[in-house]
Amino acid sequence: MTHEVVGRVEESGAELAALADDNEALGKLSDRTVELLRSAGVIRMLQPKAYGGYEAHPRDFAEAVMAVARHDGAAGWVCGVVGVHPWELAQMDPRLAQEVWGDDPDTWIASPYMPNGIAEPVDGGYVLSGRWPFSSGSDHCRWDFLGALLGNGNGKGRPAQPITVLHVVLPRSDYEIIEGSWDVVGLSGTGSKDVVVDKAFVPSHRAIRQEAVQEGVAAEEFGINDTLYRLPFSSMFPLGITSAVIGICEGALALHLAQQKERVAVTGVQVRDDPYVLYAAGEAAAEVAASRVQLLDGISRLYDKAESGQKITVEDRADVRRNQVRCAWRAVGALDQIFTRSGGNAIRRNNPMQRYWRDAHVGLQHMIHVPGAAYHANALAGMGLELPEPMRVLI
Known part of the structure; x- marks a missing residue:
């Protein structure tokens, strides 16, 4: 059975296709494209029901992404990347979900997961600095998932040994989007720009070890047993x-x-x-x-x-x-x-x-x-x- 989100994507397919050239020229998704994607609910496919999501089967999510990409590759790409982030956020401290979706369940989260920064441990969390390329859809997101190496605590930006990779989540006020950093031959409309962080404080509840998510065990810590999040x-x-x-x-x-x-x-x-x-x-x-x-x-x-x-x-x-x-x-x-x-x-x-x-x-x-x-x-x-x-x- 076709998921209702896929059906809504198909209903707006002609308009999504018509906007694709505009997105490429803009170097990011147009506001109208984003409006159509929000209305269809693609980014909320893997989001918890408690925060306005569908908790859909990942197969349905994949089919929704394919449906968007058939009309506009850049829009499909943003849905495929940004749409996975609610799935990971659902496995983290519930305080973070409330911060991100408490007022608006249609809040989007960008990422690059590559560990291009150092998260120095301090009381209550970390201090993060670094520069990350390829933050797809960043212009329309109010938070960003960033990969970081755990620092060794000496304040000199050196990683701890053995290497530990964290995924940290920052609000838009804590990072800068670098205009002009996305000039490419394809997927131009994704707006996958660089982001820069300079000594931002990240509370510990906004960070998670990559290994825990990698192994599918992160959700257990917070008593989440839904199959999707394992x-x-x-x-x-x-x-x-x-x-x-x-x-x-x-x-x-x-x-x-x-x-x-x-x-x-x-x-x-x-x-x-x-x-x-x-x-x-x-x-x-x-x-x-x-x-x-x-x-x-x-x-x-x-x-x-x-x-x-x-x-x-x-x-x-x-x-x-x-x-x-x-x-x-x-x-x-x-x-x-x-x-x-x-x-x-x-x-x-x-x-x-x-x-x-x-x-x-x-x-x-x-x-x-x-x-x-x-x-x-x-x-x-x-x-x-x-x-x-x-x-x-x-x-």
């Missing part, structure tokens, strides 16, 4: 991003078929009578569909395992990560096959096909789509061998 970070965070990439490829495929229907090639033959172009389109459709099915299957299997009380093993997580990476590459590879057969008009700026193509390839640049470490870790896990510590971070 899933591993390394499965949930990539889900939104890869869903956006697959949705972009679905949108490109639909546009390709629509444009080729009446196209006449330079040979004078109608493309719909060209078996080579149609073969490529059919094969691409199968590859994109396979990516969608495999991604949804992976997170559904983990959810079912958690719901039945079974332990999600490192091998389970490594399998889902391997497949998630492959889904993205398979879908974009299929897009390449149809783009090269879309004719010269596909490269014109006024043809959305070239934007889909650019957005999809920029989506592959995200670290969660790098195949080497994910495939390597999966092979080791399949052999029953211990993963080296750095390799466990995204597994």
Whole structure:
């Protein structure tokens, strides 16, 4: 059954698509695009019901992200990234949820999780400084999740040993968004700008150890037993991003078929009578569909395992990560096959096909789509061998 949020996205799909060029030109989502996304409720899919969310199955969340990305890749990307943050926030101290959503359940939270800052421990919390790139959707968010290394307490900005990574949450008043820091060839409308923090105090209840979220055990500390909030970070965070990439490829495929229907090639033959172009389109459709099915299957299997009380093993997580990476590459590879057969008009700026193509390839640049470490870790896990510590971070 299609989730109601997906239905609302489809109802506004034509307008979302019409706004995509504006978003690209702005270098961020337009206010109207954000209004449509808020109205549809995409960002609240994984949010607790107690704070106006749906607590939806992660499969439904992924399908909602895909639905948005089919119309506008940048909007889909923001939904995939920002939409995961309510899921993590729900696993933290309830005081933080009240601060963020108490007055407005439609408050959005941005992120970059890379540990580009140092959080020096002080009485009652931490003092944080650093600079983080790629804060998607930051112009429309009032809080930001930031990755940070725990400091050693000497006040000199040195990390503690062994290394401990924290996720900390700051209000908009505590960080600066750097204008002009997002000038890119694709996904321009995501507004993934740099943010800077200079000695901001972070109360301890606004911080969480990355390891606890990674292992899916953070929620237990606060008596939260819902299946949704016991899933591993390394499965949930990539889900939104890869869903956006697959949705972009679905949108490109639909546009390709629509444009080729009446196209006449330079040979004078109608493309719909060209078996080579149609073969490529059919094969691409199968590859994109396979990516969608495999991604949804992976997170559904983990959810079912958690719901039945079974332990999600490192091998389970490594399998889902391997497949998630492959889904993205398979879908974009299929897009390449149809783009090269879309004719010269596909490269014109006024043809959305070239934007889909650019957005999809920029989506592959995200670290969660790098195949080497994910495939390597999966092979080791399949052999029953211990993963080296750095390799466990995204597994």
